Amino acid sequence: MTSHTAPAAGPAAGPAAGAPTGDHPDRSFPRLHPRPARGWVNDPNGIVFADGRWHVFFQYNPASARHHRIHWGHVSSADLVCWEAHSIALAPQEGGPDAYGCWTGVVTLDAGTPTAVYSGVEDGSGRSQVTLARGSADLGEWTQEGVVAAGMPDDPRVVAVRDPFLFEFAGRRWAIQGAGLDTGQAALLLYGADDLAAWEYHGIWLTSEEPVAAGLPAANVWECPQLVRSGDAWVAVVSLWRDHELTGVGHLVGSLALDEATGLPVFSPRAHGITDLGGSFYAPQAVQAGDRVLVWGWAKEVAPPGVRGRTEQDCDAAGWSGLLTFPRELRVRDDLEGTVELAPARELAALRADELPGPPAPAHDGAARLALPDQAEAVLTGTGAVRLMLAGATVWSGEVAEGEELRVLVDASLIEVYRSGGAATTLRAYPEGAEEYGLELGAGVKAKAWRLAVPA
Secondary structure, three states: OOOOOOOOOOOOOOOOOOOOOOOOOOOOOOOOOOOOOOEEEEEEEEEEEEOOEEEEEEEEEOOOOOOOOEEEEEEEEOOOOOOEEOOOOEOOOOOOOOOOEEEEEEEEEEOOEEEEEEEEEOOOOOOEEEEEEEEOOOOOOEEEEEEEEEOOOOOOOEEEEEEEEEEEEOOEEEEEEEEEEOOOOEEEEEEEOOOOOOOEEEEEEEEOOOOOHHHOOOOOEEEEEEEEEEOOEEEEEEEEEEOOEEEEEEEEEEEEEEOOOOOOEEEEEEEEEEOEOOOOEEEEEEEEEOOEEEEEEEEOOOOOOOOOOOOHHHHHHHOEEOEEOOOEEEEEOOOOOOOEEEEEOHHHHHHEEEEOOOOOOOOOOOOEEEEEOOEEEEEEEEOEEEEEEEOOEEEEEEEEOOOOOEEEEEEOOEEEEEEOOOOEEEEEOOOOOOOOEEEEEOOOEEEEEEEEOOOO
16 A cells, blocks of 8 residues: 555646556656556555456556545556556545545455455545445446445554455465554454455454564565565565655565464565565565466656656656556575575567667676666676666676676666576656766676567
């Protein structure tokens, strides 16, 4: 739900185009990632595959580039490359449980009917209720009747709840929500959700005091919880909210089993990790896609230290803020550490257009420099140091190790770095004028690069 104090709405952005666009006056606007031309975008929501298309919803304020009166935007794609925009799916309903905003949630089929299950926020207090909306068969039209499936638990220990997520296990449908406790610890709450309109509360399921979970960075609330299966392992992904700051995303790898005494599922973590190493990634949503798990995240307007960024006022002037990352494939490696690996969705290879010429001869310091256009991908192998530069500032730096591969994907102001066998890194930077991205490659690093473009 990304619950931060909502500022007053900024300058009006006018009617939302609602469509991804490659023709935008702001050079930093992404051309390959679907989002409306104007307005605020944050958490991905309700990702579902139906009738041959991926439907991706997202938190959206069409009126300004500020987090306020959150709606659900909607795009869909048959191939994860070419996207079609749809009209707004959900909007705050006066007098309803979502009068202040339709915040994070999922979409499921309930007896064949597409159903959005989301945090409805009634007022500025931020307290949420699990709210339902029913969709048409093509997910193009939605009916909001104020159905509340679960309110705030009657448990004095629980002081914050948000962001429902559904999963199936042992022949039943279950739900979790992120929570904060009166001790200052973060938690997950468990529900039975066989009756989607009337959840059964089963209490605090997991807390940040659990020995493995305690290895994650401290948080007061675990937001946007996800629980998915990769091979034989289960992965819980949580966004870390601490003292009104969005501090990152972590994961727990473990097993899921049914407790014979209670009949309830029990998640037992055995490893923990950071899901994305950049400062711009938050509130991902994960979805089972056959034998793989796909993940989208929110890319915030936060640049690395020393790199030109954007203020709220800059975003007001540009008329837009935030976007979703490329879809990523998540898998748990078969190692003792339970390492989580993230890679670009395989479909994204279709974006590769012209192959770029290789870097010129190395400079006197032994480093080669490869210029990249605003939409580009570079695949790096070999061994040595790498830096991605813009306007003399280091956007990202790292090392390529023997036998591994680094993939750097650039779309205007969004940079996504993927290291084979490990976490991703999401970054923001804002090219201006004649500036261009450049990769500085150590003497042992090999590069292959392409200009990226949506296929005609």
